[in-house]
Amino acid sequence: MMQAIPSFRWNAALLAATLMLVSACGGGGGSAADDPTATTADTTSTTTTSTTSTTQAAPSLSLTGVAATGVPLLGATVRVVDSIGAPVSFLDASGALANSGTTSPADGAYRLVLATGSPRVPLFIQVAGIDATGAPVVLHSLLQTATLPMVANVTPTTNATVALLLGANPKTVFADAINNASSIALLGNATAVTAASDLVKTIIKTNLTDAKITDSKKLDFFQDAAFAANKSGLDAALEGLRIQIVKSAGGRDLLQFSNKFNLLGVTETSLDLATAKTELSMTTGGSVAKAIVSGKATTSATKSMANLGTLDNLSVDLNKLFAVNAAASDFIASNKIGATYLHNGRDRQYLADKFEGYATNDYQLSKIQVLGCAVNPIPTAGCSKFLISALVMDKSGQHAEVFSDVAVPPASATASWVLAGNGLSADYAVYPAAYASYNFDGSLTTGSSANPGYGVQVVIAPPAGDTTSRIVQIPSGYSIQFAYCNSSTFCVKTLSTVNPVATGELQDMLAQPLTVGALGNLDAAAGAKYQVSLSGSTTLSPVYLPAEVPRELSNAPFPMLNGLAAKPLTKTDITASTGLTLSWEDWAAANPDMHVFLARTLVTSATSFVYSDATLPVVTGTGIKIPKLTIPSGFVPIRYQVWLGAQDSLGRRYFSQFSAVP
The missing domain is CATH 3.10.450 (Nuclear Transport Factor 2; Chain: A,)
Incomplete structure (x- = not known):
């Protein structure tokens, strides 16, 4: 069985299919010297964003650590706030002040020289980058005191411990740190930190044993100076774990643990973060274990971890x-x-x-x-x-x-x-998706009952020359046909005798309820199994939905362009001979755990369309230039569009469509 793992393939995904749902509805051990892939690259980080050119006298305090998820986070951005939520400044190589640093492109290590010799502790640390799948990763850690050596490793287990202490997703607290000083203060409570760490160790005890960690009491998630991303010790345990934070149906933050080698969507232990903070904040009588709402521990991955x-x-x-x-x-x-x-x-x-x-x-x-x-x-x-x-x-x-x-x-x-390859005849994937349609000034378009809307995007991308239709069986029992449509990805086939023709419009992504039947909760759940087969074949290729379909969309993180209210897009922008430069800096700052994978201009006529896609790097940053869109002679535009697509760390995709008519 093949699991759909979050990745940043677009595969001309505007022309892929989205199934519309009509029901309401994420030591120790080893050193860099033991690492067979280590290089001679400098493992000292460099600060990246200078706030002033003033040169400071070199202080004596440096903050160091390794950021890893089972593999090192390479070239990731490191930021720190202090106990009152104020940003901590560092000194770059020239002695200038800077407000962030980066992890090493060799092993995920970082070293930040503090601009002060007496920081307000505890320190709250964030590392934002991508893992080896290209998926965005945002993790957090803490430093309780300024006692040397100042080591703060950053891993899914430190993020989980910090989440228990904060009672919320650490990303949310860090984004508004100055107004969350009271929560950050708990990171300096040694008793609470120990209790939260011990609970995490208890939940993943079997995985620690698999990694040959026999005495978890000696395991320090945060300050183990020997920690390295080398598939031994704690790093080996991380390879067998899936740790993530999701929203419950009632909007509460849940911390979830599971064996990575289980099916997607299987949660073995779930904890309510707000309850955890309440228990950890109690002077006496508190028990963070009361935060557990389901399960008790993760299962062993020893059979899979052996090699x-x-x-x-x-x-x-x-x-x-x-x-x-x-x-x-x-x-x-x-x-x-x-x-x-x-x-x-x-x-x-x-x-x-x-x-x-x-x-x-x-x-x-x-x-x-x-x-x-x-x-x-x-x-x-x-x-x-x-x-x-x-x-x-x-x-x-x-x-x-x-x-x-x-x-x-x-x-x-x-x-x-x-x-060995996956043995499949084509690239199959399914993604939970949501979309929103905007005017060129960034306001939501009206006249549609499903804006924003949500669904499941199905990507079927066979090799060149393969035009054989596919049948997709969805979890609720219905089947949908996808067919070649003059595109690198197949489109929904709504008429049994006529192959679809790609139009570049949103309809290419949709399976309408009247043609495919009702699609509901089973189809939207994390781990939902979609089975793909060649027309006329009984061989099924299962793919799995990596996360639940987002359905609460009032505050959904749809990618948004900067400055549209003051300077709306125009049709001239889209057809400019120099191409179209887009910026989403403000949106990116608010969503460090998301990554833009699509930037497209599209113009349609009554019978055809033309489009231009930007070639996006693995790390897209905060903007891109889309190449010139050429309008053919005799082509009469009836609609101008700009598309942005972004994906989060769970594999959920959010699409923004900006459009106008002549």
């Missing part, structure tokens, strides 16, 4: 071939690609050619992240194949793209990991 310690050897071996400019034939001869390799319809030669391109461009792979089981995700049985992902890095340490595949563990002590 993960050697997984990074796969990227090491491939990187050696990239470094010597190996040809496609060399990669096939290396036996790193299985003889029967097939992945999303692409064969062994396709991957070998791709690797040759990496070698030509002097690329390297980051450490490999494990996403879960590729088949039979049953924790007690262990994985026979693993979904994996790695960042593709250029010589400067920048993220060029994301490499994802399926790997098979070694069958013996002398064997090695092999890329």
